[in-house]
Amino acid sequence: MHMMVSRPEQWVTPMAVAGANQYTFHLEATENPGALIKDIWENGMKVGLAIKPGTTVEYLAPWANQIVMALVMTVEPGFGGQKFMEDMMPKVHWLRTQFPSLDIEVDGGVGPDSRPCAEAGANMIVTSQEVRNWCV
Ligand SMILES: O=C(CO)[C@@H](O)[C@H](O)COP(=O)(O)O
Numbered sequence: 001m002h003m004m005v006s007r008p009e010q011w012v013t014p015m016a017v018a019g020a021n022q023y024t025f026h027l028e029a030t031e032n033p034g035a036l037i038k039d040i041w042e043n044g045m046k047v048g049l050a051i052k053p054g055t056t057v058e059y060l061a062p063w064a065n066q067i068v069m070a071l072v073m074t075v076e077p078g079f080g081g082q083k084f085m086e087d088m089m090p091k092v093h094w095l096r097t098q099f100p101s102l103d104i105e106v107d108g109g110v111g112p113d114s115r116p117c118a119e120a121g122a123n124m125i126v127t128s129q130e131v132r133n134w135c136v
Contacts, residue, residue: 002050002107002126004077005029009036016043024048024071027063028055037066048105052077057091064099069124074117075108081129084109089120096121 001020003011008025015023023045030036033049040047050071051060060070072091075082088106095104105124106117112134114125 012039012043016045020045022046022048024050026050027059028052033063053085053088057094064102069103069105070095071105071107073108074106082109086116089116092120092122
Protein backbone atom coordinates (compact mmCIF):
# COMPACT_ATOMS: atom_id res chain seq x y z
CA MET A 1 0.00 0.00 0.00
CA HIS A 2 1.33 3.45 -0.92
CA MET A 3 -0.10 5.68 1.79
CA MET A 4 -0.05 9.14 0.28
CA VAL A 5 -1.57 10.56 3.46
CA SER A 6 -0.89 12.87 6.36
CA ARG A 7 -0.50 11.24 9.78
CA PRO A 8 0.44 7.81 8.36
CA GLU A 9 0.76 6.45 11.89
CA GLN A 10 -3.00 6.14 12.22
CA TRP A 11 -3.43 3.65 9.35
CA VAL A 12 -0.81 1.04 10.27
CA THR A 13 -3.04 -1.23 12.31
CA PRO A 14 -6.10 -0.93 10.03
CA MET A 15 -3.99 -1.79 6.99
CA ALA A 16 -2.39 -4.76 8.73
CA VAL A 17 -5.81 -6.02 9.79
CA ALA A 18 -7.06 -5.57 6.23
CA GLY A 19 -4.25 -7.81 4.99
CA ALA A 20 -1.67 -5.38 3.60
CA ASN A 21 1.81 -6.91 3.40
CA GLN A 22 3.72 -3.70 2.73
CA TYR A 23 3.15 -0.18 3.99
CA THR A 24 4.78 2.71 2.18
CA PHE A 25 4.59 6.13 3.75
CA HIS A 26 5.94 9.58 2.94
CA LEU A 27 8.97 10.66 4.91
CA GLU A 28 7.66 14.22 4.96
CA ALA A 29 4.41 13.14 6.62
CA THR A 30 5.85 12.03 9.95
CA GLU A 31 8.00 13.55 12.65
CA ASN A 32 9.30 10.18 13.80
CA PRO A 33 10.17 7.90 10.89
CA GLY A 34 12.07 5.45 13.09
CA ALA A 35 9.12 4.78 15.36
CA LEU A 36 6.78 4.39 12.41
CA ILE A 37 9.11 1.97 10.63
CA LYS A 38 9.31 -0.11 13.80
CA ASP A 39 5.55 -0.09 14.20
CA ILE A 40 4.99 -1.23 10.61
CA TRP A 41 7.41 -4.15 10.97
CA GLU A 42 5.82 -5.09 14.31
CA ASN A 43 2.46 -5.19 12.56
CA GLY A 44 3.79 -7.80 10.15
CA MET A 45 4.28 -5.59 7.11
CA LYS A 46 7.31 -4.67 5.05
CA VAL A 47 8.23 -1.01 4.91
CA GLY A 48 8.50 1.34 1.96
CA LEU A 49 9.59 4.96 2.26
CA ALA A 50 8.63 7.64 -0.26
CA ILE A 51 10.14 11.07 -0.86
CA LYS A 52 8.59 14.00 -2.68
CA PRO A 53 10.51 15.84 -5.42
CA GLY A 54 11.67 18.54 -3.02
CA THR A 55 13.20 16.10 -0.55
CA THR A 56 16.80 15.04 -1.04
CA VAL A 57 17.91 11.44 -0.75
CA GLU A 58 20.13 12.30 2.18
CA TYR A 59 16.98 12.48 4.31
CA LEU A 60 16.02 8.96 3.28
CA ALA A 61 19.46 7.41 3.57
CA PRO A 62 19.50 6.97 7.38
CA TRP A 63 16.46 4.71 7.09
CA ALA A 64 17.46 2.75 4.00
CA ASN A 65 18.73 -0.27 5.90
CA GLN A 66 15.39 -0.60 7.71
CA ILE A 67 13.16 -0.61 4.62
CA VAL A 68 12.64 -2.84 1.58
CA MET A 69 11.68 -0.15 -0.91
CA ALA A 70 12.49 3.49 -1.58
CA LEU A 71 9.92 5.35 -3.63
CA VAL A 72 11.16 8.39 -5.53
CA MET A 73 8.21 10.55 -6.56
CA THR A 74 8.68 11.86 -10.09
CA VAL A 75 5.71 14.24 -9.85
CA GLU A 76 4.33 16.28 -6.97
CA PRO A 77 1.85 14.05 -5.11
CA GLY A 78 -1.73 14.87 -5.86
CA PHE A 79 -3.02 13.60 -9.16
CA GLY A 80 -2.18 11.61 -12.26
CA GLY A 81 -1.29 12.87 -15.70
CA GLN A 82 1.54 15.17 -14.66
CA LYS A 83 4.86 15.52 -16.48
CA PHE A 84 7.64 13.11 -15.54
CA MET A 85 10.45 14.86 -13.67
CA GLU A 86 13.55 13.36 -15.18
CA ASP A 87 15.68 15.49 -12.89
CA MET A 88 14.75 13.05 -10.10
CA MET A 89 16.87 10.33 -11.74
CA PRO A 90 20.09 11.32 -9.94
CA LYS A 91 18.29 10.45 -6.70
CA VAL A 92 17.50 6.99 -8.07
CA HIS A 93 21.06 6.55 -9.25
CA TRP A 94 22.48 7.61 -5.91
CA LEU A 95 20.20 5.22 -4.03
CA ARG A 96 21.05 2.33 -6.38
CA THR A 97 24.75 2.99 -5.87
CA GLN A 98 24.51 3.22 -2.11
CA PHE A 99 21.95 0.47 -1.53
CA PRO A 100 22.30 -2.14 -4.30
CA SER A 101 19.72 -4.58 -2.94
CA LEU A 102 16.98 -2.04 -2.22
CA ASP A 103 13.83 -2.01 -4.34
CA ILE A 104 13.61 1.44 -5.91
CA GLU A 105 10.28 2.59 -7.31
CA VAL A 106 9.48 5.68 -9.35
CA ASP A 107 5.96 7.06 -9.41
CA GLY A 108 4.47 9.73 -11.59
CA GLY A 109 4.45 10.67 -15.23
CA VAL A 110 6.22 7.52 -16.37
CA GLY A 111 5.42 6.93 -20.03
CA PRO A 112 6.08 4.14 -22.53
CA ASP A 113 9.80 4.94 -22.49
CA SER A 114 10.83 4.03 -18.99
CA ARG A 115 14.51 3.67 -19.94
CA PRO A 116 15.65 6.71 -17.92
CA CYS A 117 14.19 5.06 -14.82
CA ALA A 118 15.77 1.69 -15.52
CA GLU A 119 19.10 3.19 -16.46
CA ALA A 120 19.18 5.18 -13.24
CA GLY A 121 18.57 1.98 -11.29
CA ALA A 122 14.83 1.79 -10.62
CA ASN A 123 13.37 -1.71 -10.67
CA MET A 124 9.72 -0.79 -10.06
CA ILE A 125 7.49 1.79 -11.71
CA VAL A 126 3.99 3.16 -11.10
CA THR A 127 2.08 4.46 -14.06
CA SER A 128 -1.59 5.19 -14.61
CA GLN A 129 -2.39 7.83 -17.20
CA GLU A 130 -0.17 6.22 -19.85
CA VAL A 131 -1.82 2.83 -19.29
CA ARG A 132 -5.24 4.44 -19.68
CA ASN A 133 -4.00 6.09 -22.89
CA TRP A 134 -3.00 2.69 -24.30
CA CYS A 135 -6.43 1.26 -23.48
CA VAL A 136 -8.50 3.76 -25.46
O1 LIG B 1 -0.63 9.36 -7.14
C1 LIG B 1 0.18 9.82 -7.87
C2 LIG B 1 0.53 11.24 -7.88
O2 LIG B 1 -0.18 11.87 -6.87
C3 LIG B 1 0.85 8.94 -8.83
O3 LIG B 1 0.66 7.59 -8.49
C4 LIG B 1 0.34 9.22 -10.16
O4 LIG B 1 -1.04 9.32 -10.10
C5 LIG B 1 0.69 8.21 -11.20
O5 LIG B 1 -0.08 8.49 -12.31
P1 LIG B 1 0.52 8.99 -13.66
O6 LIG B 1 1.43 10.13 -13.35
O7 LIG B 1 1.24 7.82 -14.25
O8 LIG B 1 -0.67 9.39 -14.48
